[in-house]
Amino acid sequence: MIVGNGGIAMELIHEIKSCQVVWAIKDTHIGNAFFDQEPSSFLYNHYYKNGEDNNNNEDEDDKKIDNEIDNNLKIYDSNNLDIYDKSKVSRNSSIGPQWYNKYKFIGNVDASKINQKNENITIEYGTTIKSIDSDDGCEWNIMVELENGKSYGCDFVVSATGVLTNAMEIDFTPQMPDATIQNGYTVNGETMQTTIPNIFSAGDVCNIQWNHQTNNNNNNQYHQNWFQMKLWSQARIMGRYVAQCIAKKSVEKEIDDIDIISTSFEFEFRTDYSSSQYVRIYLYKGRLRGAILIGETDLEETFENLILNQIDLSRYGQELLNPNIDIEDYFD
Numbered sequence: 001m002i003v004g005n006g007g008i009a010m011e012l013i014h015e016i017k018s019c020q021v022v023w024a025i026k027d028t029h030i031g032n033a034f035f036d037q038e039p040s041s042f043l044y045n046h047y048y049k050n051g052e053d054n055n056n057n058e059d060e061d062d063k064k065i066d067n068e069i070d071n072n073l074k075i076y077d078s079n080n081l082d083i084y085d086k087s088k089v090s091r092n093s094s095i096g097p098q099w100y101n102k103y104k105f106i107g108n109v110d111a112s113k114i115n116q117k118n119e120n121i122t123i124e125y126g127t128t129i130k131s132i133d134s135d136d137g138c139e140w141n142i143m144v145e146l147e148n149g150k151s152y153g154c155d156f157v158v159s160a161t162g163v164l165t166n167a168m169e170i171d172f173t174p175q176m177p178d179a180t181i182q183n184g185y186t187v188n189g190e191t192m193q194t195t196i197p198n199i200f201s202a203g204d205v206c207n208i209q210w211n212h213q214t215n216n217n218n219n220n221q222y223h224q225n226w227f228q229m230k231l232w233s234q235a236r237i238m239g240r241y242v243a244q245c246i247a248k249k250s251v252e253k254e255i256d257d258i259d260i261i262s263t264s265f266e267f268e269f270r271t272d273y274s275s276s277q278y279v280r281i282y283l284y285k286g287r288l289r290g291a292i293l294i295g296e297t298d299l300e301e302t303f304e305n306l307i308l309n310q311i312d313l314s315r316y317g318q319e320l321l322n323p324n325i326d327i328e329d330y331f332d
């Protein structure tokens with residue numbers, strides 16, 4: 001049983017093979033943490049329902065990161081009593097993106113009884129867990145009752161319903177001017193300093209709205225393409241930026257070329273490609289500000305460059321998404 005409709009639930013659903021899975025989501029479409037209805041339907045129809053495997057296009061960079069993280073990875077299990085003794089838990093880095101590549105999520109269901117169309121996944125929409133029963137007398141390890149009245153026996157439950165930060169352990173006082181107030185505390189979006197001197201903040205612990213702000217010191221506008229999602233890729237960007245802020249403060253002088261990051265879009269333009277690709281792009285005043293790409297579109301690098309170099313695309317209009325035009329070649 002998997003509960004939740006965000007990053008972890010979707011990754012697990014994608015990875016688990018030969019195992020009967022019930023996925024309970026409180027929404028009417030999958031992946032609500034990232035998608036609205038339209039791309040969600042596309043993703044569901046072409047990748048979950050049809051069981052297409054798009055798992056073979058792992059980026060070399062991701063593999064490299066995995067290897068780095070592997071070196072720091074520590075796995076705790078319930079037999080490791082140290083985990084209950086906070087003083088003995090060594091604090092390592094998190095397990096990182098592509099963590100699932102280290103494991104095989106293969107159940108023991110007879111493979112011949114499961115076809116390639118993910119029919120082993122039952123999605124229960126618009127519901128969540130009402131109760132969990134793990135009495136010894138149960139036929140299953142765990143009996144789960146859902147709010148919609150259905151009950152399922154299962155071996156275990158994955159609860160992936162989001163995370164809370166523990167920032168409140170620090171007593172922030174929200175008084176700093178020009179600050180972004182999130183989660184009850186305050187961070188200055190330009191310097192990443194909290195209201196406590198010499199305490200800086202980055203990653204999931206703060207929600208930074210760089211897209212709204214102007215850096216008055218050097219007339220640079222914050223990067224307009226910033227839209228925060230709590231993903232590894234963004235945590236890395238924020239970590240790098242906050243490191244620069246700390247360095248700048250510690251040497252007490254201006255460092256040129258500090259990354260200025262952020263985003264916003266105001267105009268949305270969308271289309272569907274062929275049956276196995278989905279492309280949606282976001283333009284603002286003719287400039288590309290964002291995109292959703294599903295499937296092997298081969299557009300990611302071109303679109304990334306168009307976002308970065310902000311070429312005026314007004315005159316191309318819908319041709320930008322014409323599958324018969326090789327825009328990668330055009331903008332090369």
Ligand SMILES: NC(=O)C1=CN([C@@H]2O[C@H](COP(=O)(O)OP(=O)(O)OC[C@H]3O[C@@H](n4cnc5c(N)ncnc54)[C@H](OP(=O)(O)O)[C@@H]3O)[C@@H](O)[C@H]2O)C=CC1
Pocket residue numbers: 003004005006007008009011025026032033097098127128129159160161162163204229230231232233
């Ligand atoms: N590659 C990467 O960088 C990845 C990063 N992550 C990050 O790790 C963190 C943890 O992931 P995850 O746990 O999946 O969290 P997410 O925030 O991604 O998703 C949580 C999901 O659970 C739903 N939810 C919240 N409360 C309940 C409830 N009581 N019952 C049922 N559903 C509920 C949320 O709905 P609603 O939005 O409506 O509240 C949302 O759909 C996230 O910050 C995520 O972004 C996860 C996977 C990969």
